[in-house]
Amino acid sequence: MRHITFANGDKMPMLGLGTWKSAPGEVYQAILWALEAGYRHIDCAAVYQNEKEVGEAFNKAFSDGLVKREDLFVTSKLWNNAHEEHLVESGLDKTLSDLQLDYVDLYLIHWPVSLKSDVMFPKGGEDYLTYEQAPLSGTWKAMEKLKEAGKARHIGVSNFNISKLQEVMASAVVRPEMNQIELHPYLPQEKLVTFCKEHEIALTAYSPLGSSDRPKARRRDDDPVLLEAAVIQEIAKKHQVTAAQVLIAWAIHRDIAVIPKSVSKDRIIQNLAAKDVTLDSEDLKKIAAIGHQFRFIDGSFFTEVPGSPYAQSDLWEES
Numbered sequence: 001m002r003h004i005t006f007a008n009g010d011k012m013p014m015l016g017l018g019t020w021k022s023a024p025g026e027v028y029q030a031i032l033w034a035l036e037a038g039y040r041h042i043d044c045a046a047v048y049q050n051e052k053e054v055g056e057a058f059n060k061a062f063s064d065g066l067v068k069r070e071d072l073f074v075t076s077k078l079w080n081n082a083h084e085e086h087l088v089e090s091g092l093d094k095t096l097s098d099l100q101l102d103y104v105d106l107y108l109i110h111w112p113v114s115l116k117s118d119v120m121f122p123k124g125g126e127d128y129l130t131y132e133q134a135p136l137s138g139t140w141k142a143m144e145k146l147k148e149a150g151k152a153r154h155i156g157v158s159n160f161n162i163s164k165l166q167e168v169m170a171s172a173v174v175r176p177e178m179n180q181i182e183l184h185p186y187l188p189q190e191k192l193v194t195f196c197k198e199h200e201i202a203l204t205a206y207s208p209l210g211s212s213d214r215p216k217a218r219r220r221d222d223d224p225v226l227l228e229a230a231v232i233q234e235i236a237k238k239h240q241v242t243a244a245q246v247l248i249a250w251a252i253h254r255d256i257a258v259i260p261k262s263v264s265k266d267r268i269i270q271n272l273a274a275k276d277v278t279l280d281s282e283d284l285k286k287i288a289a290i291g292h293q294f295r296f297i298d299g300s301f302f303t304e305v306p307g308s309p310y311a312q313s314d315l316w317e318e319s
């Protein structure tokens with residue numbers, strides 16, 4: 001398994017298990033299957049509302065001797081309603097309690113969008129905090145403290161564009177070590193990837209398979225289905241692998257960590273085997289030729305709520 005190596009030498013396995021959309025009741029078993037199969041990187045978040053079950057699976061795996069804590073890389077994310085500087089630590093404390101851990105390997109600011117502390121998802125303008133009320137620099141300062149305290153071994157962000165990264169970096173003591181963003185052949189985000197690499201910000205690709213199980217509210221009937229893309233299917237056929245494996249291998253080829261979600265034992269195993277799939281230069285050329293096609297998670301659930309102080313330009317530079 002290839003790794004991302006942080007400045008202090010800590011290593012993050014490039015292929016991890018995603019848990020967004022894994023329902024409580026499914027995620028416990030999915031984590032245990034993944035750990036049995038050999039996954040050592042699990043991606044979580046408070047807003048997925050399943051961290052308690054994930055924690056129960058970790059506890060079971062540790063007590064059965066399936067894996068040791070120090071051999072597991074766990075990521076979690078601060079939800080938008082705990083961005084105020086004095087709330088950040090309590091956000092992580094809740095996650096640590098749910099995950100039954102005393103530290104996470106990586107903690108990320110989930111979105112550059114702030115909500116009032118009693119709001120999970122915004123319904124109107126009154127549910128938000130503006131950048132003036134909850135500056136990202138303050139949230140980041142509190143993240144740095146979590147790293148200093150050892151509760152989060154590494155810290156970073158998610159869904160940050162170049163200008164938001166620059167804003168945080170301008171006042172940061174510890175620069176963001178990771179940016180987790182939507183990345184796949186329909187959304188290669190070359191400019192943002194290049195910027196992150198130039199600034200030694202590692203990348204994780206979410207929705208690498210096109211998240212066709214995303215909530216109905218975030219889906220239209222005519223949205224493209226990434227796993228059915230002709231180019232990807234053709235490359236899969238050529239190598240006698242699956243389309244999902246081609247997509248996962250493509251992220252790893254770009255030196256980008258990747259977190260395909262699955263709650264099916266077969267697909268969990270299949271996805272891990274993608275670490276051994278090699279794409280040749282002809283495949284890469286064909287995938288590059290697809291170009292920007294589609295963003296599955298467009299953030300409109302934050303920007304298009306009536307009265308929202310946030311615009312698409314706060315999220316994405318590329319359309």
Ligand code: A2P
Binds near residue numbers: 268
């Ligand atoms: P399931 O959980 O039933 O396996 P993403 O990681 O981009 O969010 O995509 C997750 C979606 O892709 C889920 O619907 C998941 O279903 C499905 N999926 C995961 N692995 C595979 C695979 N190897 N082949 C086809 N679909 C997959």
